[in-house]
Amino acid sequence: MAEEKGERSILITGANRGLGFEMVRQLVEGPCKPRNVFAACRNPDGAQAEELRNLVKKYPDIITVVRLDATDPSSIQESAKVVGSKLKGRGLNVLVNNAGVMAAGNMEDTTDDNMLSAFSTNVMGPMNVIKGFLPYLRTAAKSCDKPGMSCCKAAVINISTALGSMSSIPQLYSIFPAFSYSISKAGLNMLTVCCSLDLKEDGILCTALHPGWVRTDTGGPQAPMEAKQSVEGLLKVMQTLTEKNNGGFLDYTGKTVPW
Ligand SMILES: NC(=O)c1ccc[n+]([C@@H]2O[C@H](COP(=O)([O-])OP(=O)(O)OC[C@H]3O[C@@H](n4cnc5c(N)ncnc54)[C@H](OP(=O)(O)O)[C@@H]3O)[C@@H](O)[C@H]2O)c1
Numbered sequence: 001m002a003e004e005k006g007e008r009s010i011l012i013t014g015a016n017r018g019l020g021f022e023m024v025r026q027l028v029e030g031p032c033k034p035r036n037v038f039a040a041c042r043n044p045d046g047a048q049a050e051e052l053r054n055l056v057k058k059y060p061d062i063i064t065v066v067r068l069d070a071t072d073p074s075s076i077q078e079s080a081k082v083v084g085s086k087l088k089g090r091g092l093n094v095l096v097n098n099a100g101v102m103a104a105g106n107m108e109d110t111t112d113d114n115m116l117s118a119f120s121t122n123v124m125g126p127m128n129v130i131k132g133f134l135p136y137l138r139t140a141a142k143s144c145d146k147p148g149m150s151c152c153k154a155a156v157i158n159i160s161t162a163l164g165s166m167s168s169i170p171q172l173y174s175i176f177p178a179f180s181y182s183i184s185k186a187g188l189n190m191l192t193v194c195c196s197l198d199l200k201e202d203g204i205l206c207t208a209l210h211p212g213w214v215r216t217d218t219g220g221p222q223a224p225m226e227a228k229q230s231v232e233g234l235l236k237v238m239q240t241l242t243e244k245n246n247g248g249f250l251d252y253t254g255k256t257v258p259w
Contacts, residue, residue, distance in 0.1 A: 008034045008152060009092050009140075011083060013070055013129060014099030015039035016049035018216035019159065019234075022227040023096065024052065026235060028059040035090075038083050040068035040099075042075070070099045070125030076132040084136060091140025094151050094238070095133050097126035097188075098159045102181040102218050110179045118184035127191055130156055134199075141203040149205035149243040156199070157238060158192045160208040160249065161185050167258040189249060189259060196247030207241055209234055210251040 010027065014020040016039070024039045039056075041049055044065045056063045064086050068079040083092065101121045103114045130137075141154035149155070162168045163176055164185025173182070189208050196206035211230045215223040233252030240254060249257045 006032050006034050008094065009036035009038070009087060009090065010034050010094040010096065011038035011040055011066075011092055011133065012096040012098050013040045013068060013125075015065075016041035016044070016046075016052045018218060019211055019214060019227050019231060020096075020098040021052055021055075022231040023098065023235070024063065025055060026228075026231050028055065028062050030235075033059075033062055034093075035062070036086060037063050038066050038086070038092075039063050040066045040079060042067065042069040042099075068129070070097075070129060071120045073128050073132075076128050080132040080136075083133065087136055087139075089139070091138070091143055091154065092133055092136035093140045093153065094155050094157060095130065095137060096157045096159065097129055099125060100159065100185075100218065102178055104176075104178050105180075106177045107179050109177075114180040115183070118180035119187065122181070122184035123187040123191060126158055126188060127195075130195060137199075137204050138202050144203075149203060149241075149246055151205070151238045151241055153203060153205070155205040155207065155238070155241065156192075156195060158188055158206070158208045159234075160188050160192070160210055162210050162251070162257055164189050165210075165249070165257055165259060192249070193247045200246065205241060205243065205246050207245045207247070208249040208257075209237060210249070210257050212252045 012020050012023050015024050027037050066079040066082050069075045137154045144153040163182045192208040212225050213223045214225045214227055214230045230252050237254045251257050
């Protein structure tokens, strides 16, 4: 029997492992399957994308894997062309900027290269990805006649972290010193607020979400939560977002995270 597909299209960066892969998995295995899930990753043929390739074999009509390195503007442009040809004039409803890098360590441990890599992947990456896919987000927003803002219409979701929260970091820094990561994610938070202002006229929602502390390569083996639980929460929260959350910062349970 043919799968029942919805109307929405969603793109997730860093979709080959961790939270990004789990998001793709839950979207295609859930009851309300999107029309298109664009699973963007920088090395679709690599060993770290094997689970994703297996999932594509099960859901070839829904998942399109696109090669996208968030630090490489030309790969973003190329991937946008692939996505555009697949959308065939329809819009992209949700863009999830999930790809991220983290280097542990305090100021003295941190090199210029750590800082540049964190800034390039966690701040400039999301900015360039938003710019690259903006025409399709605008198409989605324009073609939806519902008032207000939502992930059903058009939205940018930036996966941030409580470690990027200036008011939370005094309690967290001694447990998780990640100097370059925290500074770059604070930058991503500001990017979220600035984008929410820039894209308001277009009706495109822009929100930062904290996934909790999750057992992935970034979160490490001591993290208390599985990716499954975090992503269930993130997807639920995404469904509830409205214009009230434009430029906001929430965690995977829907609680506001202080800036
Ligand atoms: N896990 C946690 O506890 C936690 C907590 C707060 C926030 N977060 C955030 O959640 C997001 C996902 O992290 P995760 O926990 O799922 O970590 P993860 O398992 O380490 O995955 C990181 C993902 O980012 C991708 N990536 C890194 N640099 C990239 C680039 N230049 N272009 C494209 N993709 C790139 C990786 O791809 P490759 O396989 O090619 O390296 C991988 O798919 C990140 O933004 C992270 O900061 C995680």
